[in-house]
Amino acid sequence: MSAPGQAPSAGYAAVFVHEDVPTAEVDRLEALHRPLADSVRDLVDATIRTTVEDEEVRAVRAEVDALVARLRARQLDGPAGVRYNAEGRTWSWGNAVVGERNAVAPPLEVVRDPDGLVHADTVLGAAYEGPPGMVHGGVGALLLDHVMGVAASAHQRVTLTGTLTMRYVRSTPLGPVRVEARIEREEGRKVFVVATLGDPDGVTVEADGVFIVPRWAV
Numbered sequence: 602m603s604a605p606g607q608a609p610s611a612g613y614a615a616v617f618v619h620e621d622v623p624t625a626e627v628d629r630l631e632a633l634h635r636p637l638a639d640s641v642r643d644l645v646d647a648t649i650r651t652t653v654e655d656e657e658v659r660a661v662r663a664e665v666d667a668l669v670a671r672l673r674a675r676q677l678d679g680p681a682g683v684r685y686n687a688e689g690r691t692w693s694w695g696n697a698v699v700g701e702r703n704a705v706a707p708p709l710e711v712v713r714d715p716d717g718l719v720h721a722d723t724v725l726g727a728a729y730e731g732p733p734g735m736v737h738g739g740v741g742a743l744l745l746d747h748v749m750g751v752a753a754s755a756h757q758r759v760t761l762t763g764t765l766t767m768r769y770v771r772s773t774p775l776g777p778v779r780v781e782a783r784i785e786r787e788e789g790r791k792v793f794v795v796a797t798l799g800d801p802d803g804v805t806v807e808a809d810g811v812f813i814v815p816r817w818a819v
């Protein structure tokens with residue numbers, strides 16, 4: 602059990618890290634690593650869709666293994682975590698949805714409008730397939746959870762997903778998608794958020810969720 606004002610477990614405490622790195626250096630590193638993640642994302646797509654000969658598959662695997670060994674020559678002991686500096690710049694390079702170094706994350710850029718609407722557009726390819734040609738239901742939930750979390754975290758407060766409810770109205774085809782979320786109301790530490798996922802023809806998933814400002818963050 603953790604004391605009030607503290608993170609609830611070593612797991613949380615370990616990943617919120619203050620780092621004395623100037624914002625300009627964070628930006629420089631981000632600009633250096635983002636293209637690598639883009640290339641690896643491309644590799645994931647090519648790995649799924651390639652039809653080259655068996656020998657070529659084995660040869661590419663050997664080259665990829667060699668590249669992995671080069672990157673592992675120096676690395677963090679655990680996940681990238683969420684880091685922040687004295688200027689208030691935060692960075693979460695491994696985040697499953699927006700991590701700049703995470704090739705598994707769709708390249709999602711979340712925008713907050715002055716009227717409180719939070720939205721993000723992206724294109725989901727072969728790596729996000731569930732039913733044939735369609736977005737995996739869990740991937741839709743992943744994107745919704747994140748964008749709804751950003752909406753709930755208005756004014757820089759910490760919120761965690763408490764309950765998330767999804768209604769899959771129709772299948773979401775792979776391709777361009779848009780997520781929209783906004784706060785519906787608040788009750789104490791509970792923030793009620795409504796959201797949609799959609800394709801160019803309209804809404805495919807409706808969601809509502811309760812996001813909680815955790816006791817330890819008050």
Ligand SMILES: CCCCCCCCCCCC(=O)SCCNC(=O)CCNC(=O)[C@H](O)C(C)(C)COP(=O)(O)OP(=O)(O)OC[C@H]1O[C@@H](n2cnc3c(N)ncnc32)[C@H](O)[C@@H]1OP(=O)(O)O
Nearest residue numbers: 746747750751754757758761762763764789811813815816
């Ligand atoms: C900053 C830049 C942007 C940053 C933007 C970053 C966006 C990231 C988005 C990603 C979001 C995630 O994936 S978050 C990761 C997934 N979620 C989690 O891991 C959360 C795990 N659960 C927990 O840590 C905890 O159970 C909490 C924090 C949810 C609640 O704990 P607590 O703080 O002790 O809450 P507690 O006092 O018991 O309850 C407070 C009130 O909330 C209600 N409540 C409690 N739990 C729940 C629940 N699961 N669902 C509904 N309601 C609940 C209670 O009934 C009570 O209502 P009343 O009696 O007051 O009426």
